[in-house]
Amino acid sequence: MSNAADLTADLDALVADAVERLADASDLDALAALDAELLGKKSAVTAAKKQLGGLDPDDRKVAGQAINAARTSLEAAVAAARERLAAGARAAQYEAERLDLSEKLGEIRRGSLHLNTQARDRLEDVFVGMGFTIAEGPEVETAWYNFEALNIPEWHPARGSFDTIFVNLGEPEEVMLRSHTSPVQIRTMENQEPPIYIVAPGRTFRTDTADATHLPAFNQIEGLVVDRGITLGDLSGTMDEFVRAFFGGEVKTRLRPSYFPFTEPSAEFDISRPDGSWLELGGCGMVHPNVLRNCGIDPEEWQGFAFGFGIDRLAVMRYELDDIRELVNNDVRFLRQF
Numbered sequence: 635m636s637n638a639a640d641l642t643a644d645l646d647a648l649v650a651d652a653v654e655r656l657a658d659a660s661d662l663d664a665l666a667a668l669d670a671e672l673l674g675k676k677s678a679v680t681a682a683k684k685q686l687g688g689l690d691p692d693d694r695k696v697a698g699q700a701i702n703a704a705r706t707s708l709e710a711a712v713a714a715a716r717e718r719l720a721a722g723a724r725a726a727q728y729e730a731e732r733l734d735l736s737e738k739l740g741e742i743r744r745g746s747l748h749l750n751t752q753a754r755d756r757l758e759d760v761f762v763g764m765g766f767t768i769a770e771g772p773e774v775e776t777a778w779y780n781f782e783a784l785n786i787p788e789w790h791p792a793r794g795s796f797d798t799i800f801v802n803l804g805e806p807e808e809v810m811l812r813s814h815t816s817p818v819q820i821r822t823m824e825n826q827e828p829p830i831y832i833v834a835p836g837r838t839f840r841t842d843t844a845d846a847t848h849l850p851a852f853n854q855i856e857g858l859v860v861d862r863g864i865t866l867g868d869l870s871g872t873m874d875e876f877v878r879a880f881f882g883g884e885v886k887t888r889l890r891p892s893y894f895p896f897t898e899p900s901a902e903f904d905i906s907r908p909d910g911s912w913l914e915l916g917g918c919g920m921v922h923p924n925v926l927r928n929c930g931i932d933p934e935e936w937q938g939f940a941f942g943f944g945i946d947r948l949a950v951m952r953y954e955l956d957d958i959r960e961l962v963n964n965d966v967r968f969l970r971q972f
């Protein structure tokens with residue numbers, strides 16, 4: 635380095651060249667390399683600084699200022715280039731990650747579970763909480779499961795009361811849409827040793843004409859308990875507990891003596907409506923010894939109770955509907971309210 639004036643001229647040229655190269659840098663990696671080259675330990679400005687000691691004091695002052703000015707200019711140019719490249723990189727990333735949501739515009743609405751599904755889920759929760767497990771059976775049944783094993787032989791007048799929808803298969807009146815969920819009792823006892831604590835929700839079918847309280851395709855939940863020393867007290871205690879858990883405190887229950895071939899004694903189970911009238915929910919009773927025997931269970935050792943309730947009617951009560959047909963009209967304006 636001859637003198638301060640030369641040094642200043644060299645540095646000016648260096649800065650001018652550097653500004654051009656920085657403007658050409660096409661990505662952040664190239665910029666990092668340039669940054670190291672122009673301002674790092676081995677850069678020209680760092681080297682120039684080391685030589686200041688060899689200059690006389692006046693020159694040293696001028697040269698020092700020139701070096702500092704060059705460094706400041708280089709740092710500003712590097713910072714500007716970094717800003718330019720970072721903005722470009724961001725824009726490229728935004729473009730690459732952009733999602734086209736335009737097709738999803740318009741009305742987006744969340745669906746909800748049907749009232750029957752909500753009622754059924756809640757019933758399952760209540761009974762599972764009481765120690766029951768969930769069982770299932772087919773919707774198309776044979777006469778054995780829908781009637782005979784349930785102590786309803788062919789000649790039995792109770793067969794007529796079930797208003798059964800028969801399927802045109804096999805012998806006449808041999809295959810049918812199940813008219814209640816009670817066949818799941820039989821299937822469970824055939825496959826499982828007692829003690830048994832199950833509930834079986836599912837669709838059931840009868841030739842009923844739809845009205846405010848009936849549907850030809852409806853849903854029941856069957857309950858079956860088989861254990862040692864089971865009494866009518868266990869049945870009514872379970873019913874009360876279930877109603878309390880399902881409805882809360884306000885609903886009253888009553889058992890009315892009734893008749894089913896598969897239970898003895900049998901009762902009809904009613905719950906109180908807000909207006910004080912009673913709504914029949916279904917039947918229940920102590921499992922008939924013949925039914926236990928039909929499934930290879932010794933009635934001397936094991937006793938049980940069973941019940942079968944209409945889920946749709948439970949939904950009508952719980953959601954205070956005026957008409958059970960609302961459940962199948964599929965009017966979303968109605969269903970959306972729940």
Ligand code: PHE
Nearest residue numbers: 814816917918919940941942
């Ligand atoms: N299966 C009977 C019905 O649908 C109800 C019931 C179930 C009665 C279990 C007693 C025991 O009418």
